[in-house]
Amino acid sequence: MKLQIVGATALATVLAACSGATGNSSAATQNVQESAAPAVAPVLTTPDAKDVHSYANPAEARVTHVSLDLAADFDAHVMRGTATLDLKTAKDAQQVVLDTRDLTIASVTDAQGHPLPYKVGQSEPNHGAPLTITLDGNKQVKITYQTSPDAPALQWLSPAQTAGKKYPYLFSQGEAILNRSWIPTQDSPGIRQTWDASITVPRPLTAVMSAEMLTPEGEEASGDRHTFRFRMDKPVAPYLIALAVGNLKFEATGPRTGIWTEPEMLDKSVKEFAELPKFVDAAESLYGPYRWGRYDVLVLPPSFPFGGMENPRLTFATPTVIAGDRSLVSLIAHELAHSWSGNLVTNATWNDFWLNEGFTVYFENRIMEKLYGKRRAAMEADLGWSGMMEAVKAAGGPNSPDTQLHLNMTKDRDPDDGMTDIAYEKGAAFLRTIEKTVGRDRFDKYLRGYFDRHAFQPQTTAGFLADIRKNLLTDAEAKEINLDQWAYKPGIPANAVHVKSDAFPAMDMAAKEFAEGGLVASVPDDVTTQERVRFLNQLPRDLSHERLKALDDRFHFSESGNSEIRFAWLMLALGVHYQPAVPSAEAFLTSQGRRKFVAPLFQTLWDQGDWGKAIARRIYAKARPGYHSVTSGTVDKILNWKTAQN
Template sequence: MIFRFFAAMALAGTLSACSGSVAGDKAEAQPKVAPVLTTPEAKDVHSYARPTEARVTHVSLDLAADFTAHVLRGTAKLDIQAAKGAQEIVLDTNDLKIASVTDGRGQALPWKLGDADRVHGAPLTVGLDGTNQVEITYATSPDAPALQWLSPEQTAGKKYPYLFSQGEPILNRSWIPTQDSPGVRQTWDATITVPEPLTAVMSAEMTTPGGKQMTGERRAFHFVMDKPVAPYLIALAIGDLKFKATGPRTGIWTEPAMLDKAAYEFADLEKFVDAAEDLYGPYRWGRYDLLVLPPSFPFGGMENPRLTFATPTAIAGDRSLVSLVAHELAHSWSGNLVTNATWNDFWLNEGFTSYFENRIMEKLYGKRRAAMEADLAWTDMMNAVKKEGGPTSPMTRLHLDIPASEDPDDGMTSIAYDKGATFLRTIEQAVGRKRFDAYLRGYFDRYAFQPQTTAGFLKDIRSHLFKDDPALAKKIGLDQWAYRPGIPKNAVHVKSDAFPAMDMAAKEYAAGGLVSSVPGDVSTQERVRFLDQLPRKLSEERLAKLDDRFHFSNSGNSEIRFAWLMLALDNRYPPAADSAEEFLTSQGRRKFVAPLFRVMMNEGDWGQALARRIYAEARPGYHSVTSGTVDQIVGWTPPES
C-alpha cells in the first residue's frame, strides 16, 4: 500500500469501524478515523497542520447566526488523535476572533495565533497538555471569504436574508477552526441556531426536521455526518427554504418562489442516482438532495455530501443543462468518497468526475447527447491549453506543483476537468469499456473514504488494470498524461455527428449566408457550438440579424446567453452592452463572469470602460470566489473611504 495509517510508528492497530447503512443496501463498515497519507507527494503545503503529530478526527460545531453583524458565533469542539509525545496541535484559521481555548473538561489550554498571510490565514497552535479534546470559542469575521451574507433584496423571495458557505479549496478555515486539508478527513456534527422563520441546511443528515424551538424567536437545527470527509465539504446555508421530494431518497431545497421551477427542472434526480449506481456501485451517503441557491453562488455546483449546492443558472426550463447534476452526483464517488490528498492532484476529483458525468448522461439521455457534451469539452480543453500558455505550460499538467505562496484556487482550471476526463477516456478505449468499468468500481471500493494522490492512482492502475499487460500501460503513456504538459497525441476525441451541420451553418453565415438558413430547432449544445464557431469578426449588421431572429441577448438559457455575449462583446457589438450588464449583475457564476470581463478588458477603451462600469455595480453581489478572480482581471481597487 502506498499510504500508511496515521503516524503508524506511534499509533498501533488498524482503523476502528462503525456500522453505517445506505438506502437499499446492507450495512457496511465505515471508518471512524480515516487514514492520512505520509508519502512525500501527499504533503499539503496549503495547510499549517502537522497531521502526523496530531490530527483532528471529529468536529462538533455549536454556532449561532447573527444576520445583523454578519457573523457566526459559538464553539468548535475537536476530537484529537495525537502521536506519542505530541505536545501541540496546529489548526488552520482565517480571521477568526478567538475568545478562549479549553480542554474537554473546560480547563484553559495554552494557545497562540500565528502571523497571517494572504493565502493561508493564520496557524492556531494549541498546547494539548495530555488532552484529546479541544474546545474553541470564537466568532467569524463579517468578511469571512467562505461566507456570503445576502440581503432580502438579493434573494428570490425579497423578504428574508440568506447565508451560504463555499469551502473549496481552503476557505472553510474562515468559519471553522480545524485542519483545513483535503487529506485530513473528519467526521462532524453541528447545531446551528437561526432566527425565525429561517431554516438551516447542511451537508449532513438533519436530525431535527423543522428545527428545535429556542428562546427569543430562534430555533436550532442539528446535523450529523458519521462518515469521514474532507473539511472543505462541510457546508451551510440558511434562508427561507422549503423542500420538495423528487423520489424516495432525493429532493429539492430552495426558496418558495423557486421551488416548483427547480423541482420540474431536476425531476430526474432519482434516475441520476440509479444510473450512477449501475455504473460504479452503491451510493454511500444516504440521501441525495439539491439546494438551489440564489444567483450569486460562484459555481455551477458544489458537491457537498448529501446536499449538492447548485446555481439557478442551470434552470433553463427544458432540462437541457442537467449535466450539472450528473457532475455533482458523480463527485459522490470521485472527490467525496476518494479525495485528492492535496490540491496539486485536483484532477483526481474533477477529471474522474467529468468522465463519470458523461457516462451518466449517456446512460440517461443516449450516446448522441453525451457525444455532443464530450465534443464541447474537447474544444474547451484546447482553448484552455491556449489560455494557460500553450502545450508546454506547466499549468497544462494534471499533477500540479502549486507553490505554498500561491492560492490553490489558481490551479483549478478546466485542464483538470477536461484533460483528466480525456485521459480516462483514452484508457477506456485502449482496454475496453467493460474492463475499465470493473477497474473503476474496484478503485472506488479500495480507497473509499480515503485520500489519494496521482502517484497512488498510477500505482493502483498498474497493479490492477495493467498487471498482465505492462506494455499497454507504457503505450498509453500514463506518466506522460499525468506529469507532462500538453495533450498527448493518443488523446481520444469524441466527435459529435450533430456538429458538422452546425459548423457548416456557421461558416456559411459568416460568409454572408441568409439568417433564415441557420437551423432553428436545435439543442442547446448545438446552438452553443454554432455560436462558438462564428468568427470574432462579424459586422454589426450580421450580429443584429442573428439577435433579431433568435433573441440571444434575452435568452433565459445561461449557456446560450454566455456564448452569445462572448461572441458579441469580442466583436464590440454595442447592443450587447445592456445584455451583458443585465447578465453580469443578475448572477455571479465565475464560469460566466470571469471570461466576459476578460473579453471586455481586451477590447480597448470601449470594453474596458464598460467592464469597469458594470463591475462597480455587480461586485457587491458576488461571492469572494468570483470577486477575487475578477478583481485581478479588471484591476479593481477599493474606493477610498
C-alpha cells in the first residue's frame, strides 16, 4: 500500500509497524527478546581507545542520553531549539566537555532551568570548538542553541534540487565527526548514547530519523507546522543520529521493511529494493538476530555524498544505485551488514575504522553469495580486490602507513582521510584469510559469538585480536595468519586471500583483443554490470579516440543509466582527453554528488594538464553548490578551490 503525506487513517494504519514491534512473526518476536541493550554502554579506557578527534573527557563526565527538541527553519537554513543531555560523572567531576562546531549557544541550564557557567573554546579546523560546562553536581544539562546555515552535517536543498521540484528538503550526514555541527554532544564513536527527538517542520513535509518513529502523522505544532517524535532506546555511536525532512512517502516491502522517498521516486525504488526482506533473513541466518526492530531504506536526492549510510533502522541510500535491474543492490547488503558490524560493534576511534568497514565488506559478500550465488559474489569480491590495489597506489605504495588497518590518525588529520578502500577491502581480505585458515563453519560460529559478546559496545583492533586469539585461533593458526602484520603493518600480506572470478578472464581477454585492434563486434554485450565494469577497467589507458568512439557507438556508455558503468567509462575516456565524453561527464557530475564518483573524476581531469583543469574548474563551479560538504570538502582539496577563488 502506498502512503500519502496526507490521509491520516491510511498513514496511521500502515505505519503502525514503525512505532513498535514488527508484527506477530516469530522472527520479530525473537528480535524483541534478543535486542536487550545496556542502558549505559561501556567506554574503553585503554590508550588505543583515546579519541584524538573529540574534546570529550569521558572518564570525568560522559553523555549517556541526548534529548533533542528542534525546529527546522528552511528560510534561514538553521535548526534551532534545545539539546538536553543526561550525564554519568565521576565522583569529583567538575565539568563536562562537549564537541561543537559553529553552533550559536544561547544558554546552558540545569534540569530546573538554573543557568550553568559555560565556555566555548577556540575553534580548530575539522574539530570545531569544545563546549565546557561547569556541572555544580548536576547530572543533566540543557543547551539552547541554533546551527549555522553552513553546518557541514546538514544539506538544505531547494525544491529544484529534489525529484518533485515542489518542496525543499533537508538531510544530515554525520560520519565521521560532523554531527557536532548540529548536536552539541560528545561526538566520538566510543561514547555510545541513547537518544530521543522532537522535530518540528513545515507542513506538508515529513521528518524521518534513524530511530523508532512515535508519531507517523506528526503532532500539531501550529497552523502550518507539525512535530514528529522519535526514540532510540539502544546506545549508538553519535554519528549514527540522522535526520531527513522532505515530501516523503512510504511503502512497505515486508512486515519489517520498507522504502521512504519522494513520491516521484517511490515506484522505481520499491521495485529495485523489493527483496529487502530476503536480505534481512539472509543476514540473520549468518550472524544472528537483527536487533533494531525495523529495517527501512530512505532513498535520498542525488546530492547525498555516499552510496549509503548505515543509520540504524533507516539506511540512507543514494539514487545512483537504482539501475533498474538490481545489479547494484550489494550496497543494500553492505548497509544492512553494518547493523552488526559498525552499529552493534563499533570502532572506538577512527584509527580502527576498518573494524566497521572490513567486517561489513566481508559480511556483505556473504549475503550476496547466499542470495545470488557464488559467481556473483566472486565478481564483486574480485572488483573489490582491484579497488584495494588502486588504493594502495593512491596511498603512496605498499610501504605507506596509510595502508595499515590500524591507523595513526593524528589530531591534525581529518578522519575522512582514513576512509579508503584499505579499510574496506584489506579488512575484508584479512577476514577471508582467517576463514581460509580455520574453515568457514568455525569462523561463522566465531563471528556470531563476537557480535554477541561485544553487542552495543566499542571495540579496538587490539581488543579484536585479543578476542580472536581467546575464542577462535590456536597459537599455530595465529602464527600462520600473522595477525599483527595484518593489523599493524603496511601493505598487503603475501598470504592474503584473493577471490578470483571465473567470469573475468573472458572480460580480460576481450579487453586485450579490443586494445590490439580487434573488432568491436567481438566484445560481448549480454554480460552483467560487474563484467562490463571489469572490461572497461582492463582497457589500456592510452586507447585512441577512434577506438573509444567505436565502443561508445556500440554500447552508448556516455548515456548509460548505470552509474558504475558510466563512471568506469568516464574514467577511461577523460584520461585520454576524449572530448566527446565531456558533455557526459558534465551531466554526470552535475546530477549527483556521490563522492565515490565525483572525486576520482575531478582528480582525473585535474591530472590532464591545462585541458582537464579548465574543464574541471568550469564544471565544478556549476556543480559545487549542489554538493554536500563531505563531497565538496574533498574536491576543494583536489582543485585547490579556495586558493583559486581568492
